[in-house]
Amino acid sequence: MSAIMLSHVSKSWGAMRAVDDISLTADEGSLLVLLGPSGCGKSTTLRLIAGLEEADAGTIAIGGVDVTRLSPADRKISMVFQSYALFPHLSVAENIIFGLRVRRVSRAERDARLRRVADIVGLAHLLDRKPSQLSGGQRQRVALGRAIIAEARVCLMDEPLSNLDAKLRHEMRTEIRALQQRLGMTMVYVTHDQTEAMTMADRVVLMRDGVIEQNGSPEELYNRPATAFTARFIGTPPMNLVRQGDHLIGIRPEHIRIVSGGDHAARVKAVEHLGADSIVLCDIDGQPISVRLDGFSKVQPGVDVRLAWEAGHEHRFDPVSECRLETSARQGRLATSDG
Amino acid sequence: MTDLAALPPIAEPRARSQAWWNAVNAWLLLLPAAVLLVAFTHWPILATIRHSLFITKRNGDEVFVGADSYQAMAADPIFWKALVNNFWFAFGTIPTSIALALIMAVWVNRNMRGRGFLRLAYFTPTVLPMIAVANIWLFFYTPDYGALDQLRGLFGLGRWNWLGDPSTVMGCLIVMVIWKEAGFFMIFYLAALQQLSPDLDEAASIEGASRWYTFRRITFPLLMPTTLFVAINAVINSFKLVDHLVIMTKGGPNNASTLLLYYIYEVAFTFQDSSYAATLTVVLLMLLSAIALLKFGYLDRRIHYQ
Ligand SMILES: Nc1ncnc2c1ncn2[C@@H]1O[C@H](COP(=O)(O)OP(=O)(O)OP(=O)(O)O)[C@@H](O)[C@H]1O
Numbered sequence: 001m002s003a004i005m006l007s008h009v010s011k012s013w014g015a016m017r018a019v020d021d022i023s024l025t026a027d028e029g030s031l032l033v034l035l036g037p038s039g040c041g042k043s044t045t046l047r048l049i050a051g052l053e054e055a056d057a058g059t060i061a062i063g064g065v066d067v068t069r070l071s072p073a074d075r076k077i078s079m080v081f082q083s084y085a086l087f088p089h090l091s092v093a094e095n096i097i098f099g100l101r102v103r104r105v106s107r108a109e110r111d112a113r114l115r116r117v118a119d120i121v122g123l124a125h126l127l128d129r130k131p132s133q134l135s136g137g138q139r140q141r142v143a144l145g146r147a148i149i150a151e152a153r154v155c156l157m158d159e160p161l162s163n164l165d166a167k168l169r170h171e172m173r174t175e176i177r178a179l180q181q182r183l184g185m186t187m188v189y190v191t192h193d194q195t196e197a198m199t200m201a202d203r204v205v206l207m208r209d210g211v212i213e214q215n216g217s218p219e220e221l222y223n224r225p226a227t228a229f230t231a232r233f234i235g236t237p238p239m240n241l242v243r244q245g246d247h248l249i250g251i252r253p254e255h256i257r258i259v260s261g262g263d264h265a266a267r268v269k270a271v272e273h274l275g276a277d278s279i280v281l282c283d284i285d286g287q288p289i290s291v292r293l294d295g296f297s298k299v300q301p302g303v304d305v306r307l308a309w310e311a312g313h314e315h316r317f318d319p320v321s322e323c324r325l326e327t328s329a330r331q332g333r334l335a336t337s338d339g
Numbered sequence: 340m341t342d343l344a345a346l347p348p349i350a351e352p353r354a355r356s357q358a359w360w361n362a363v364n365a366w367l368l369l370l371p372a373a374v375l376l377v378a379f380t381h382w383p384i385l386a387t388i389r390h391s392l393f394i395t396k397r398n399g400d401e402v403f404v405g406a407d408s409y410q411a412m413a414a415d416p417i418f419w420k421a422l423v424n425n426f427w428f429a430f431g432t433i434p435t436s437i438a439l440a441l442i443m444a445v446w447v448n449r450n451m452r453g454r455g456f457l458r459l460a461y462f463t464p465t466v467l468p469m470i471a472v473a474n475i476w477l478f479f480y481t482p483d484y485g486a487l488d489q490l491r492g493l494f495g496l497g498r499w500n501w502l503g504d505p506s507t508v509m510g511c512l513i514v515m516v517i518w519k520e521a522g523f524f525m526i527f528y529l530a531a532l533q534q535l536s537p538d539l540d541e542a543a544s545i546e547g548a549s550r551w552y553t554f555r556r557i558t559f560p561l562l563m564p565t566t567l568f569v570a571i572n573a574v575i576n577s578f579k580l581v582d583h584l585v586i587m588t589k590g591g592p593n594n595a596s597t598l599l600l601y602y603i604y605e606v607a608f609t610f611q612d613s614s615y616a617a618t619l620t621v622v623l624l625m626l627l628s629a630i631a632l633l634k635f636g637y638l639d640r641r642i643h644y645q
Pocket residue numbers: 013016018036037038039040041042043044045082192
């Protein structure tokens with residue numbers, strides 16, 4: 001009933017192709033994350049789904065109905081804007097219930113829903129304030145409240161947590177995900193934070209310069225990055241990409257060990273202690289490589305170490321196209337890299 | 340605190356002279372503006388009030404008469420006529436010109452072809468000199484040859500002396516002033532509309548609000564500061580109008596188009612009665628100050644400023 005389907009959608013401004021022939025599907029009741037660096041076209045894609053921009057080409061369907069030419073109101077969605085878009089002259093409460101007033105929801109129900117939503121977003125004590133009297137994070141929560149009170153089948157969120165502190169962000173992340181699952185909403189969630197994407201999404205669509213780089217579940221993006229770009233984007237710290245001869249090899253920091261008999265000579269540059277684990281930044285043939293070690297690592301910067309990893313953990317990419325090379329090619333590499 | 344105490348004893352007088360010097364500097368910076376304001380605004384107001392309490396004899400002596408001039412004014416039918424005219428004039432021009440300005444601004448603010456040209460067209464009446472405006476409208480209103488009478492002729496109606504008839508002269512002035520002011524006020528509304536974030540409209544449209552609902556609940560309240568500014572200006576303008584009257588009607592016929600400022604002008608320069616003119620001016624000043632007080636004391640607190 002509420003699945004979102006984009007097929008071959010494009011949008012350009014002059015010569016600038018902000019969204020270039022994108023096709024994707026968000027299944028009913030699932031959370032799809034649009035992930036990508038700044039300026040890659042995430043907001044534009046979201047605005048196309050909302051109907052705030054008109055697609056130059058392609059079709060958009062919500063719940064099986066072609067909505068490409070429908071107005072935003074007729075698409076029956078709710079949305080959190082990147083800029084919050086709060087009404088500056090209305091109180092927090094009036095901002096949140098704006099849509100309910102438009103739809104003439106009865107006063108009793110309005111109040112009940114407002115109380116529930118205010119609790120969820122933690123604004124119960126600020127309902128009489130004006131947006132200008134709130135902090136950035138509080139404003140963001142008002143925008144969130146306005147979107148979820150509608151209980152629309154489809155909810156679009158444009159970086160709704162970007163201004164919150166780490167703790168609140170974590171709480172809200174869990175809260176949004178739980179709410180989305182409880183209400184069975186179909187949600188498209190824009191972020192450039194890959195942690196958010198990995199923890200919340202049923203499906204992640206990674207974008208780059210207006211095109212889809214990879215579309216898959218979080219594990220797929222993590223375990224089988226389709227391109228070197230995906231590999232560099234996902235993971236903290238992201239996958240190491242090392243050029244060896246005419247090969248581009250990817251290896252996750254957690255799959256590398258420092259052992260005396262390792263196959264690869266490296267020099268330690270720096271060590272970052274994160275508490276539960278440490279990141280050792282090394283240099284291998286002039287290329288940076290990071291190693292994740294459990295606990296508090298005692299490796300000193302400047303020492304020479306030897307690194308080892310299992311061949312099964314290696315990802316291979318074409319050095320020119322940066323596309324993933326499948327395992328059939330891997331056997332050949334094993335022979336050459338030993339030198 | 341302890342730091343201060345530990346400073347050598349000389350520090351305290353130096354800090355004090357520093358503060359003194361700061362204050363002197365501040366006053367010196369304010370001085371040019373203050374001098375101008377006092378010389379050309381405050382002093383003339385006080386002088387006018389004083390002048391309204393005296394009459395000047397033919398030989399130049401001033402005689403204190405107290406409130407005599409005010410009593411004479413209360414008994415002056417032309418004064419009352421001018422005041423009532425002014426009220427109707429304000430009532431006829433202000434709401435209509437503001438509403439028109441708002442409608443035109445909302446219309447011209449959209450993305451459409453020829454937008455720049457339309458904006459210019461609406462603004463033209465404002466940049467025309469008053470004299471030119473009066474002449475254009477004289478052409479419309481002239482009996483027999485004027486545009487309006489030619490139009491009447493097409494329908495077989497006879498001539499009508501638009502500006503010469505007490506029943507139509509005020510209406511004619513009102514229409515002309517609306518034509519002139521609406522374009523001017525539109526520019527303010529247009530500037531304010533362009534300050535509003537388009538996100539707000541988008542957010543409202545996603546919530547399903549109609550254009551009218553969005554205008555009523557979002558756009559119009561956010562334009563309130565502009566509306567207030569424009570309204571105050573309109574009120575002041577309606578009391579300041581004098582040049583059109585000089586050219587078009589001279590306050591006639593039978594004082595049907597006399598407004599307060601025009602009456603002051605007549606009393607002062609035609610009848611050469613400067614102390615009565617001062618009395619009338621004090622009334623005008625009081626009216627305008629009442630409006631200013633209303634704005635700063637009451638309306639400003641009820642309006643959302645960004
Ligand atoms: N109204 C517009 N006119 C012209 N170009 C635009 C417009 N809106 C977006 N763009 C361009 O389209 C590209 C994609 O923009 P978009 O807002 O979708 O990026 P984004 O992925 O949301 O980035 P961010 O993470 O910084 O919000 C950008 O290069 C931007 O400059």
